[in-house]
Amino acid sequence: MNRIFLRRYRRAQPIFLIALIAMTLLGSALLAACRGPAAQFAPPPPPVTVSQPLEHQVVRWDEYNGYLSSPQTAVVDARVSGLIEQAPFREGAMVHAGDLLFKIDPRPFQDDVDNKKAAVDEARATADRTRADYHRYVELLQAHVVSQSDYDSSKAAYEEATGSLSAAEAALENSRLNLDWTEVRAPISGRISKMNVTVGNLVNGGSGQATTLTTIVSVDPIYCYITVPQSAALHYQELALQEKKEDVAGARVPCFLQLEGENGFAREGALDFIDNQVDVNTGTVQIRCVFDNPTTLLMPGLFTLTRIPASAPHQAILIPDAAVNADQNERYLLIVGADNVVQQRPVKLGSLFGTLRSITDGLKPGEWVIVDGMQSAMPGAKVIPHQAPIPAEAIAALDTVAGGSASAAIPSPGSATQADLQTGSVARP
16 A cells, blocks of 8 residues: 555656746746836825015015004083084094084074173273363362362272273173183084084083084094104114204105005005104104195004015015925925935025025025925925916015015115114014
8 A cells, every 4th residue: 555655656756846946937937927016106206386585675664553543633612601503523434623513503692792792892981081070170280270189089980990991801701702602613623523513402511511412523634643662763863864854854754554454555644653662661763754645544543564664675585485395494405406406405485475485595597496386395305396476476476565665665774784774673575
């Protein structure tokens, strides 16, 4: 039995060897086939969009929140007591100085004027008679016809009559003044508020108890009050000194205004006041800009966004702000260099101008910066760059400041330092 199995095994051994060799060759072929496609399908370099930095003249701005206030506010009180007969004005309308606002019943005051006129006439007649008597007594005294006591009595009567006449005339003038006050007229030009007292009601006049009838605020021009850091206030004063002006009002430092819901800073005014002391608790100073308001759209109390130039016009290197990357406290750009190899370049950032960021150090004109596709670009690896210019709308935004040219709107202060061109105080745009 064992011999039969042994003979059969020896006969089958060459067949097993041939099969083993065939399986080995087949495995090697399959392994080679698997390795071949992997080498053929290696991923190509990723595509990215690159742009060259833009060299452009810009102005650095300080941007603050503020509020509008009226240069003049008048509280219109009744100066005499009486019944309101008329109120010939429209609430909320514009009025001019001298316009009739309210009319109080003048008849009691007219009667008082007539009574005072009669008293003046009576006092004047008495004064004329006593003056004539006094002049006669002067001649009689010189002729030694009357005594000194009679002369003194005549003189005293004349002086008393003269004093009574003056008092009567003063009382008449006061009555006329009260009669004039029955017509309540606008003391200033501006926008009037609502009626606090309507026609047919009694009002009180006099100090301490006068009835407030309405209020008026002037609106053209209009003030904008802003609270700024002390460093900014000093900078604005330096601008005035550089132009050899006594104060900022003379230097005409421009400022631009934006209301809620508006785009851009279409209203131009001028800085005209800096307060005379710094708030020691906050280190801030209140300043004021003045704006023309011919349409009267600007109202006291509105909150605003205000821009004031913080530098003279200067050349800056600008790239889209989206191209700036961050690594902890470091800011860097991805630059495509020779052979399309990506370089990581640390940079120093300047101010933001719309969607463009100024680069103060680390970038040169003519270099290609990755502005899109940064996620797939690795430093030291190759990429396929697609060149694209800076968007035209971003460049147009640089040239439009309050509806005009940034460089044309801002006068050069004469000596802007390099630090001024690179850094800002606070609240930069």
